[in-house]
Amino acid sequence: APFIPCLQTRAFWTVFLVKGDDLGWTDGVNAGIEKAARDGILTAAGCMPNMEAAERGIRLLQKYPHVSIGQHTNVVNGRPCTDPKLIPHMVEEDGTFHSTRYYRSIMKEIAVEAETDVLPYYEEAVTEIRAQLERFIQMAGRKPAYLEGHSIPSPTFEKALKDIAAEEDIIYLDIVSGGEEPDYGVYQPKDIGRAAMSVFSGTDPFAQFSADVIHDIVTDHYGVLSHDIARLLFHPGFVDAELMAQSSFNGIRTRDCMALCSEEVKQLVRDNQIELINYSDLKRKKT
Numbered sequence: 001a002p003f004i005p006c007l008q009t010r011a012f013w014t015v016f017l018v019k020g021d022d023l024g025w026t027d028g029v030n031a032g033i034e035k036a037a038r039d040g041i042l043t044a045a046g047c048m049p050n051m052e053a054a055e056r057g058i059r060l061l062q063k064y065p066h067v068s069i070g071q072h073t074n075v076v077n078g079r080p081c082t083d084p085k086l087i088p089h090m091v092e093e094d095g096t097f098h099s100t101r102y103y104r105s106i107m108k109e110i111a112v113e114a115e116t117d118v119l120p121y122y123e124e125a126v127t128e129i130r131a132q133l134e135r136f137i138q139m140a141g142r143k144p145a146y147l148e149g150h151s152i153p154s155p156t157f158e159k160a161l162k163d164i165a166a167e168e169d170i171i172y173l174d175i176v177s178g179g180e181e182p183d184y185g186v187y188q189p190k191d192i193g194r195a196a197m198s199v200f201s202g203t204d205p206f207a208q209f210s211a212d213v214i215h216d217i218v219t220d221h222y223g224v225l226s227h228d229i230a231r232l233l234f235h236p237g238f239v240d241a242e243l244m245a246q247s248s249f250n251g252i253r254t255r256d257c258m259a260l261c262s263e264e265v266k267q268l269v270r271d272n273q274i275e276l277i278n279y280s281d282l283k284r285k286k287t
Contacts, residue, residue, distance in 0.1 A: 023047040024054030028240030036236040040260035046072030049132040068145035068278035082131035125160035145279040148173035189222035208251030213259035
């Protein structure tokens with residue numbers, strides 16, 4: 001049974017939203033996210049609607065009603081949900097999305113000036129975000145619990161996401177900036193994703209497979225216990241050949257999965273009487 005602590009003996013507690021990204025990327029990623037939902041403290045998962053394993057991932061997680069499924073809008077892997085001809089600035093000649101490596105090369109060339117936007121095409125962004133939203137609804141039978149972007153630092157893309165979220169009455173997650181979300185007061189430590197990225201971008205390709213994620217959580221390395229509501233972001237998953245072929249961000253996923261299912265982390269939740277909630281719970285708390 002999923003790990004859901006009993007918290008009825010305390011009038012006030014820290015609240016955690018525990019989020020796992022990249023549902024639908026591969027079946028291995030799906031399996032790791034399902035394990036974190038079944039055996040761990042996961043309460044939310046971001047699905048990439050355009051990926052081939054997305055529908056299978058949604059079906060896996062629909063068995064766990066305590067886990068919210070959101071739209072992790074992906075415009076850097078695979079093929080778009082809309083006609084590539086409608087978003088010419090976002091795709092390669094073969095119709096697949098430009099990769100994160102492509103956008104990083106642009107950022108490197110322009111020295112990442114503050115006013116620079118690597119994807120300044122609002123209408124194209126809106127077209128693809130809406131196409132992925134339609135695909136999500138087709139697969140899940142309902143709107144996503146939240147709307148966010150995946151792995152692209154573009155103010156224009158974020159504005160398109162935020163506008164559509166407002167129009168559709170969907171919670172919008174500003175994953176890039178971190179910090180407080182004014183509408184819900186959710187704290188996300190800015191460095192929680194950077195820790196994984198620092199391991200990922202290091203020179204040792206095996207460092208990802210030995211990252212001590214459990215230690216970082218149980219020692220409150222990110223300072224989340226001092227906040228009323230905190231969002232913890234992870235990438236639980238199992239590494240399969242398909243993921244290895246597409247991404248070098250792989251081994252850390254196994255460590256995230258292990259940490260979220262670990263007895264040490266569950267004991268932290270018990271000892272601190274932490275309430276684990278999903279995004280439906282968050283919306284109800286606001287209203």
